[in-house]
Amino acid sequence: MSGIKTVSILGATGSVGGSTLDLVQRSPDRFEVIALTAATRVDELAAAARTSGAKLAVIGDESLLPRLREQLAGTGCRAEAGADALREAAAGEAEWVMAAIVGCAGLDPVMAAIEAGRTVALANKEALVTAGSLMIDAARSSGATILPVDSEHNAIFQCLAGSTADQIAKLVLTASGGPFLARSRAEMATMTPDQAVAHPNWSMGAKISVDSATMMNKGLELIEAHHLFGLPADRIEILVHPQSVVHSMVEFVDGSVLAQLGSPDMRIPIAFALAFPERIPTPAARLDLGALGTLSFQAPDERRFPALRIAREALEQGGAAPIMLNAANEIAVAAFLAGRIGFLDIAALVEHVLGQASATAPRSIAEVIDIDAAIRQAAEAMTKERAA
Numbered sequence: 001m002s003g004i005k006t007v008s009i010l011g012a013t014g015s016v017g018g019s020t021l022d023l024v025q026r027s028p029d030r031f032e033v034i035a036l037t038a039a040t041r042v043d044e045l046a047a048a049a050r051t052s053g054a055k056l057a058v059i060g061d062e063s064l065l066p067r068l069r070e071q072l073a074g075t076g077c078r079a080e081a082g083a084d085a086l087r088e089a090a091a092g093e094a095e096w097v098m099a100a101i102v103g104c105a106g107l108d109p110v111m112a113a114i115e116a117g118r119t120v121a122l123a124n125k126e127a128l129v130t131a132g133s134l135m136i137d138a139a140r141s142s143g144a145t146i147l148p149v150d151s152e153h154n155a156i157f158q159c160l161a162g163s164t165a166d167q168i169a170k171l172v173l174t175a176s177g178g179p180f181l182a183r184s185r186a187e188m189a190t191m192t193p194d195q196a197v198a199h200p201n202w203s204m205g206a207k208i209s210v211d212s213a214t215m216m217n218k219g220l221e222l223i224e225a226h227h228l229f230g231l232p233a234d235r236i237e238i239l240v241h242p243q244s245v246v247h248s249m250v251e252f253v254d255g256s257v258l259a260q261l262g263s264p265d266m267r268i269p270i271a272f273a274l275a276f277p278e279r280i281p282t283p284a285a286r287l288d289l290g291a292l293g294t295l296s297f298q299a300p301d302e303r304r305f306p307a308l309r310i311a312r313e314a315l316e317q318g319g320a321a322p323i324m325l326n327a328a329n330e331i332a333v334a335a336f337l338a339g340r341i342g343f344l345d346i347a348a349l350v351e352h353v354l355g356q357a358s359a360t361a362p363r364s365i366a367e368v369i370d371i372d373a374a375i376r377q378a379a380e381a382m383t384k385e386r387a388a
Contacts, residue, residue, distance in 0.1 A: 011100030132227030154269035155260035219311020
């Protein structure tokens, strides 16, 4: 890699942000940290800014700015807060931006980075699920590069290696199946939040762990793949692969199938995006296929995991449907984690919300945020009715 790549990390105190910082700090001769952001974890943000030598630290919660400034006094790192500062961190001088802010809070800064023509490593699912067409169009206009960080989309990107859409027969997204892969519907009805977040392979936050248990995560990834790679839903397949070793595959028109394999460690896809088009070493465990012995695959059971069907229908419906899907799912998952609704109620509530979907596509990020807020309010009311 020639020269030093300047880097900003949006969502620096989360799992993906922390893994990105780990990789950056292992190669200080390759990367320079410009800006770090966090929503509310002010102490962790200040510590990361000090150890990384960041020039700018931004906390989303403006009430925490005095505390951030106090902790960064004398370091040379400027401390700011709020939406405008988040946009500055995203669209500032860094050439490479990790977009790892969770939820719709990340939409505006991600768009700012894209409109500024940056290379955006995208770990925020909501960005493409809710505003995919807007962001892809903006990237075409600005010349920005969007690099997927989700292990599945990153795997597909690696397998494609510049291939054009007419060379691709289909994309295959692999799914672990989560902790309830072998459970019946009757058993899933009694599952607790603790059981749902106990993922067998990956270490993730509670929300994404529940999404894995319902397999809604794979439905969201289907929508992401459609926007990233420009293929219709009927050319994107989902295949359950419990070992989480084959991260995704591409079948080409000549019958060849390429797959990307690796340990279930997010530092592998992050490193690929960080160093692209080159590669850098990571501390991830190396695969021992001999020790693994067998890799198994099976078609998903959409009767037991209806979230897959619901997400595909949202993509096909278009308009505001994917925004509604994402917003309703986030509210339903939060209600489940709080013990207010049952596990099977998550998909049922989302499907009920989608029955009211509008065909009108949003024309701006502001419209996306407005639709998202309205659906969250409606979904929250529904969760309270179910809990009553």
